[in-house]
Amino acid sequence: MNKKLFILLIALMSLSLLGIIFVQGYWISNSYKTKEDQFNFNVKQVLIEVAKQVQFREAEDYYNVYSGLADSVEKPDNIAISELIYSTRDDNTNETIIFSDGILAEDYKISSNLLDYETDSFQFKKITNKKTTRKIKKGIDEEGDTEVITESFRRLEDHERNQFEDFFKNIAAKQPIHKRVTTEEIDSYLKEQLKSRDVKSTYSFAIFSNGLATKVRSKNFKLDPGSTYEVPLFVNDELNTSYQLYVNFSEKEKDVLNSILGMAVLSLVFTGVIVIAFANALSQIFRQRQISQIKSDFINNMTHEFKTPIATINLALDALKNPKVKDNQEFLSRYLGMIRDENKRMHAQVENVLRISKLEKNELDLPKERIKLHDVVEDAISHVSLIVEDKGGYVKTHFGALKSSVLGNESHLTNVIVNLLDNAIKYSEDSPKIDVFTENAKNAIFVKIRDQGIGMSKAVQKKIFEKFYREHTGDIHNVKGHGLGLAYVKRILDDHDAQIYVESDKDKGSTFIIKLHLIS
Template identity: 55%
Template sequence: MGKKLFILLVVLMSLSLIGIIFVQAFFINNTLKNEGKQFTSDVKRSLISVSRGIEDKELLSYDRLYKEVVKNGRTPDTTEIRQLLIYDSFDEETNQTIRFRNAISEESFKVPALFFDIGTDSISISRFTNKSETKVYERSAIDGKINLNPIRKFTDYSTLDDISRLHYKMGYHKVYKNYPVYKRISNEEVSELLESQFAISGINTAFEYAIYDKDLSTKIRSENFELNPESTIGIPVFMDTENKSDYSLYVDFPERRKYLLSSILGMIVLSIIFTSIIILAYSSAIYQLIRQRQISQIKTDFINNMTHEFKTPIATINLALDSIKNPKIINDNEKVMRYLRMIKDENKRMHAQVENVLRISKLEKNELNISKERVKLHDLVEDAITHVELIVEDRKGYVKTHLNADKSSVLANETHFTNVIVNILDNAIKYSDNAPKIDVYTENIGTNILLKVSDQGNGMSKQVQKRVFEKFYREHTGNVHNVKGHGLGLAYVKRIVDDHQGHISVESEKGKGSTFIIKLPLIS
């Protein structure tokens, strides 16, 4: 996959994921707003019922007062017809005329002030009665005239129907108009009405309430009520015949947002879970894509390096063989031996490279059998130095030892751990452009021994230090190939050190050299 196509796929996938998250957030927010509107609508509907309940309470109270007046033997002062409705209807099948008559009558009383605590000597009370009357007349089949004597008559009286309620209200409103609101209704009654109506509407959350006289608070209020223009919902109460009132009932819900969120909590939780799964799957897919791309690049570099490493010794061997075949050379024993040694060295070099690859492969599969025994770490250091000292001397450098540890007995595999030290020394030599200058230190720290290998070579950046122990990783040097290798040596070193229950780290600064530190447990 090309780099541009890979980047395009990542960008498109990222935009799609972000789009999905935004769509989810939009729907949740939209649902929350709709829930809020529905909640407000339910509350207003409940408050209308509460307002009607408060009104009915006063109507019933007014009605009881009227009955008390009648019970005491008082008679109405006047009677007034407030509404009169007459209309006829003819039934062709029965040849009858039906006349409907509807009227509202008002009866007024004078009542002493002892019934009310409003500071007057007496008040007027009006009793409204709705009277409906139906008469049936027979029409003559000959001349079509109506017989004025009804053949049937129906009369009905009602005191609190929809028609008379309005007129009845006129009477009690006169009585209670200037009455203090806390004497008209109590906190307990308002609270009970609100609770019952909210329960009917399915609103199960804490609320605070208050009745205001215009902009002034009254004694009818809950303890923690606060008027909040954004969340408080209100409706007029104690309305007159023109549906006007100075009083308003306000309700506020302190936990409104929490209540609304709880109503869509299931959807939010599922949305978060599924979105999280998508994000994790997407992140994992992107990581794997990037990782596979890196591995592909590393493998390509490895093949290129391996080809180069094998190409040189093979070419050298071929040249040596061609030289030996030369009749002038084949009789020269000294030159023949020289070319044979060259062939052997190059063959040994290729064998070492193959062994490195095989070791790493076996370590990855846990097939490498590493037996351990008691050894002196100082002895392993001295042995490793002998493997590289000729190369160091040839380049006019040095390897100095500072073996200051009093105890150096460790449980290790002699062969593999010697290879570890040789690999580190070999890196110090390869990454020194000038004469390699290497110092090897040991010291005891508690029950452990530290082995430090310091050089004054090229050093490495912080980014390289983080990845230097990864398999196949090599620092990019552009088209410069002065340092050969496959990125396997330090990966092998780390695996062997880890297998010995040790720890390896590196301290380095670009242009000032590197120090590899190995920490191993001592044995008594």
């Protein structure tokens, strides 16, 4: 894929994901705000209704008082009677029940001599509701007829109720607040109204007079501007009042949050899954691109490595066709030796690739037996000694370990040491100077292979055991290889339950440290 197109797709996908996260955040915030507004609206309606109920109850109490007072004054100026009568008959018992529901409305004028009020007289309407029940059986009236007489403030017209309320407000205002309404009454009204609006939050309340708390209050009430609501009590026509009912919902935010918590959590979980999946997909994409690049480099290097021996073999074969060479045993042996060496070189490269492939598929059988690690190190050094001597260097051993018996595969452990020694030789710009140390620590043996080569950076140290990895030095590879040697070393040591790590500084050499478990 084109690099620019790839970057554009990643950018668009990232922007889309950020957009999804923003939309989810906006939705959660908006849902919280909506629920909070709904809570505020319900609470305000509850308080308004409670204030109305308190005021209506007080008016009704005064009405009942003045209804009794009206009976002791002069006859009413105007009387209106309305009555509804209906009956039912039971054929089985031969009973007839007659019901009557009558309303008596009387207009009284109460003198100011009887009241502590500013006006000379007060026009007062009294509503009396009279209900009777009479049973008749076989044409004979039975005893036990019932009659219910009640005086009803609720049946008054709105303007009549308002007129009465205006009258008694000045009288009621002279009473202390705790005689006009009780804590239990406020609490009862609040519970009823909150339940009707499905508001389950805990609350506390208090009535204040001109900014000062009164006796009418619940326990542990605190005035918190963020969670306290207020409504005026006992308001007159001019909307003046000295009393305020405050209700505090201390768990308001918690309750509002709980109302959207389920959907919010699901939304966040799904968004998190998308983010994790996207991050993982990006990681896999970049890793695949890196592997693809590394494999391309490997193929190029492998082609370069094979090109030289193939060309050498071709030249040697062409030389062997020369009649002069056929008769010269010295030249013949030389060219045949070149062909054999180059063939071995290509065979070794192929074996290296196949070995890694088998390791990844777990097809490489590694039988283990008791071996002396010092013997393995000595054998590995013998494989590279001629190369080191040819370059004018050395490999010195410093066996400080008193015990070196381990459970392992001698052949593959030898290859591990050879690979590490070969690395030390390749990455030494001058004559290779290599020291091999061993030491015991508890139930383990440590093998340290130290060189004085070019070293490596911290970033390179983290990746050197990855397959196909080679340090980038531009387009020129002064050191030939395919990035397979250390990957093979790591895989073999993992199979032996061993550990390997490296200590290195740029231009100061490297030390590879192997830790294997001892056996008794």
